[in-house]
Amino acid sequence: MTHSHPASSLIIGGAASSPRAPLPTLPPLALYIHIPWCVRKCPYCDFNSHTASPVLPEEEYVDALLADLDQDLHAVYGREISSIFFGGGTPSLFSAEALGRLLKGVEQRIPFAHDIEITLEANPGTFEQEKFVAYRKLGINRLSIGIQSFQQQKLEALGRIHNGDEAVRAAGMARQAGFDNFNLDLMHGLPDQSLDDALSDLRQAIELKPTHISWYQLTLEPNTVFWNQPPVLPEDDTLWDIQEAGQALLAAHGYAQYEVSAYAQPGRPARHNLNYWSFGDFIGIGAGAHGKLSHPDGRIVRTWKTRLPKDYLNPAKSFQAGEKALSNDEMPFEFLMNALRLTAGVESRLYPERTGLPLESLAEHRREAEQSGLMQVEPSRLAATERGQLFLNDLLQKFLS
Template sequence: MSNTAAPEPDADDGHQASASSAARFQLPPLAAYVHIPWCVRKCPYCDFNSHAAGPSLPEDAYVTALLADLDADMGQVQGRKLSSIFFGGGTPSLFSPGALGRILESLEQRIGFSDDIEITLEANPGTFEQAKFRDYRSLGINRLSIGVQSFQAEKLTALGRIHDGDEAVRAADMARAAGFDNFNLDLMHGLPNQSLDDALSDLRIAIAQQPTHLSWYQLTVEPNTEFWSKPPKLPEDETLWDIQEVGQALLAAHGYRQYETSAYAQPDRQARHNLNYWTFGDFLGLGAGAHGKSSDRDGHIRRQWKTRLPKDYLDPSKRFRAGVKDLAQDELPFEFLMNVLRLTDGVPTVMFTQRTGLAPALLSDGRREAEARGLLERDPQRLVATPKGQLFLNDLLQLFLP
């Protein structure tokens, strides 16, 4: 990545500025997201594209559809190798090592892997089998993201989880025993009837498992979920604030640095796949309901999304792609900042040009207002939200809407 900033444009010629800086656009890294849409059962808070699995999963048919989906998207590769792969869901660990192996082999043959590729598999403690996870590791999967959510029986029951606290602890042990030295624990706070002590107890147990990464985020009630139609009793705002403040201090004291709104990592253990999202990289979206982003060498940027329902995705008479949107130039500042400002350190200002082809001067009006409100740091070399800006990120982003 170049460290040379684009020259400032003439103040009276914005079109010329865009055209000159477009030559400095750089094709971003490429990742792949693979969606496996089945779970043992649907959790009441979940608004992801996930569906309760029946007695058997259509593994072979789904992998065949995924590979056809991949073939249809090969034009987006543009000669790049994959820097990361993320198997998400749903519960991808419901699929056999053989099925995941077919997908990985095809991705490597068709696209190729970078030498230091990160390959992550999402898994739930209730679906762990020691032998299966050794097999996953032997496939080249080198990172796990384990959906713990809580270690407390009452909270797990309220969340509809199928594992208990002991299984969650054993999951971390089994990950290490299977050869995973890099894994994330997914933990929620602001749970029904949760106190500050409850939340800190969960955090302490999670830290004791010594994960390299923790995703720690507040439960939000989303439309089209059971919690939306039957809202649980959630903690008051004052308790939520205390949980956030004391919990972040606890994580920092144990060496987990916050690098994104809800992501904490040990040194050099940030999730590279997610960093690609947050730095406006490209990613193939494969599988039912998956979303993707692609760029071409001329700097045209597009988002696309796939057929959502598994039965439709598996139907050979239907198209995989459900929709596509080409991003207009006036949409790019908001789209870019919506991602990068989630990062606590932000990004170099020059990355705006490298990822969008546009001149940094196009951000000037919004930037001045954001700085005046104390939402954006006054650093011309970086785009980074202040602590206040992180708390009021939506207000900050509104200043950059087209």
């Protein structure tokens, strides 16, 4: 498949206001692969996902993904990939054969780190569980299983097509298939959810002994069914009680919170996510995928790909929908929007290393954030206080030029 790459399709903006220092070293490089199809679109979902037809265009899509990657290779020559993340949609709808051909094609183009982390998002339906063994044999070594809740009433309210028993079985089958590292995705603040309901879900997840739990509050996003027809969500006081009690429960069972909604057993945070939050680089391939690449001369460029699967698969259209070079003025916000989500923040030296800008350029805004109690007074780290984590948007506003 050959796609044209007309310059007119690119949106290039944000030219740097002054030259940045060349980056001393390039950050770690990851690969994000977007597979946009789902059995059914959930009413809360604002991701680029589309209801699958009975037969998925696996062959054509893998061809397109590799051709898309080919067009990005010039920007990452000589680098290796430290992690791969298959997101969606529901990537586990794809056969092991298709994913195997894709991974082989990627590795022929870019070397893999010897300890590469390869994560696949999967749904708990029995159809996907049968593939877990085959996925493990491909070198996929981490699963992220979308549970959301174990309670039938809540699953129905969320438009999920699995039941609680399937969710429990999925974790067991992942382990049997050889996955000693897997995440369970769980939501709280669900329609009509009580504190007991939320903690019951969390206890059930902990009982399954995943290495990682993503536990986050349901939010109503524009362009979703829930946005247009909002369900009745718990009161703010209940949401606060759920958050506090849930965090205490996770901590008591050895799951340390390392990011706003991510909790991991010791040594088991998601390496792909950590790279993302610490302003690492990532290539994004697939319909609607985003990427961010640093260049030795100090340029940092964000890219985004054609969103609709039919357009992405159309040889007459470009894979890339746009790109934007980050300006010096945008850099503090762009860097901290990621780094301050981490509960421990990042080492201060990472800012000049990853942006090419001096740490002193943050000094004034940083002092203001520290004085308002939103940022920790710790010269060697850039980190939010507990209050700053709760009011992250307010904290980030201080770094907008």
